[in-house]
Amino acid sequence: MSCYLHSPVLHSCLGESLAEAVAAVHSNQAPHTQPFTLNERLLEMPYFALKQQRQPIDRLRLIIEQLSNQYQANFSEQLLIIASSGLDILLHEQNTFAKGGFTSTDFTPLDRIASLLQQEYGFKASFAINTACSSAANALLYGSLLLKQNLYAGVTVVSFEPPSTIVQQGFAALELTSHSGLYRPFYPDSDGLILGEVYAAAILSNEEKSHSLCRVLGGYSACDTTSVTGTCEDGSHIYAVIQQALNQAGCQAEDIDLIKLHGTATAANDRAERNGTLSFLQQANAPALCTLKQWLGHGLGACGLSETLLLSACLQQGLLPTPRHAYVTDTFALQHNPQWTQSDSLILANFFGFGGNNASLILQTTRQEN
Amino acid sequence: MHVISASQLSVSTQTSDKQLKILLREHFSNLPRRIDRLAWQTLLAAAPLTQHLVSSCGIYLATDYPSGDTMTGLLNSVCIQKLQPKPFEFVNSVSNAAGFYLAKQLDVQGPNVFISAGPQVWQQLLQLAYCDLQAKNCQQALLIVCRGNEQVQLQAVLVQNQHNQLLAADSFAQLSSGLAVTQLVLD
Secondary structure, three states, rough: OEEEEEEEEEEOOOEEOOHHHHHHHOOOOOOOOOOEEOOOOOOOEEEEEOOOOOOOHHHHHHHHHHHHHHHOOOOOEEEEEOOOOOOHHHHHHHHHHHOOOOHHHHHHHHHHHHHHHHHHHOEEEEEEEOEEEEEHHHHHHHHHHHHHHHOEEEEEEEEEEEHHHHHHHHHHHHEEEEEOOOOOOOOOOOOOOOOOOOEEEEEEOOOOOEEEEEEEEEEEEOOOOOOOOOOOOOHHHHHHHHHHHHHHHOOOOOOOOOOEOOOOOOOHHHHHHEEEEEHHHOOOOOOOEEHHHHHHOOOOOHHHHHHHHHHHHHOOEEEEOOOOOOOOOOOOOOOOOOOOOOEEEEEEEEEEEHHHHHEEEEEEEOOOOO | OOOEEEEEEOOOOOOOOOHHHHHHHHOOOOOOOOOHHHHHHHHHHHHHHHHOOOOOEEEEEOOOOOOOOHHHHHHHHHHHHHOOOOOHHHHHHOOOOHHHHHHHOOOOOEEEEEEEOOHHHHHHHHHHHHHHOOOOOOEEEEEEEOOOOOOOEEEEEEOOOOOOHHHHHOOHHHHHHOOOOOOEOOO
């Protein structure tokens, strides 16, 4: 399989466009932060949020309209995949607050958003996918595979995570969230992750477009049944997923120029990912490394697309995103040289999640002069 | 692709989780703990198909609604009572936990995808499974659709092979035509 990812739209804590996000990384601008208060403990916790709040469905309409207007996209022969672990969670929370409680008859169907957007914008078909933090990576992976089988003319992937109270409180209850506001993956004294609100959209197709960001060469996704909260810490499942992703893309470990690490900055996940990718660093020409959650926050089900868009756009401008906070990792030498001059570089992009959902994509980006 | 076996399960609101567990013990010697109703139901729908299952099997699960008991409990405790969520309830709510427990209980290694059950759900599950079978990511695919919120209907099929004859199928009836479907109704 090999298809092109193009027509990107990104709304994040770095601004309401992909260009703004790239400029923010370039100038080391801090993400917009809107703290939340932890239930029972009444502590203030950092959260990376969009500056302007909208209802998720309105924001989704906005990004699809931007995608349509900026790139003249024709959706009539396209599949729409909505990738999110939250979907209608914010709506349910708002109804719970308004009614003073929630009953099972208040649920909206999981397909509501995909079905609504399919009807409003004339997509050929649609569904929502939720495989936790690998949701959007799986949307890109299966979108590419469906294109390879010529089942659709194009696939529009829309990913989002709204600022959900339950998600904020849940990650904090699991003691996975940072108090300090310093997002430091693979740092020995890291105090956890910072969640991020994000909305992203892009189109996959078999034809290269002038606004193509990267190619999806292959990938693989599988379920590690070690634990519902995470993957095997010896990294064996991650390693196996990466090897299968390389096989599917028809390339070798030595071909990889850059690894986009999942890098949640939580102890168990970082340990598993470090162990699963260590063999790459022992190669003669070890690939460069980068993480993106310091910039966007952890976008959960959306991160597969939002991080792919931000990384590809940065690389096209010769910029390799570096950690926002200078620090020394326990194992990884995260790239501190902000210049990236390689074109047609091969990228291994990792996305791992709850429910044992591990996914790796092999991407290829091309440097654009302008 | 061709269908190896199929099962159908109907669960009313009167059926307790305990009853589901008793029925599951007829198929499995050990059952997972701290799982929610959606996971019990999907396990019970898949149980009759296990005799044909190989370990290289992908799981493709689609449901109309999230797991009602988990989400309702979370919304009320976190938003109204201002409590911190229970860790396992929270993890089950944000992941495709039912798919995880299914893979663990059936001891299968392969892709594990959870999608919303829209009007074209069977076609979409078949397409996803077909992609993985074609790519040799797995040898079999277990497809499960769960319809309904409180009163639920589950339909499951186990498929294999790489031919695309089934891709146009858009219903369980079409997929299971000619097969002896295992049926269980719990009132």
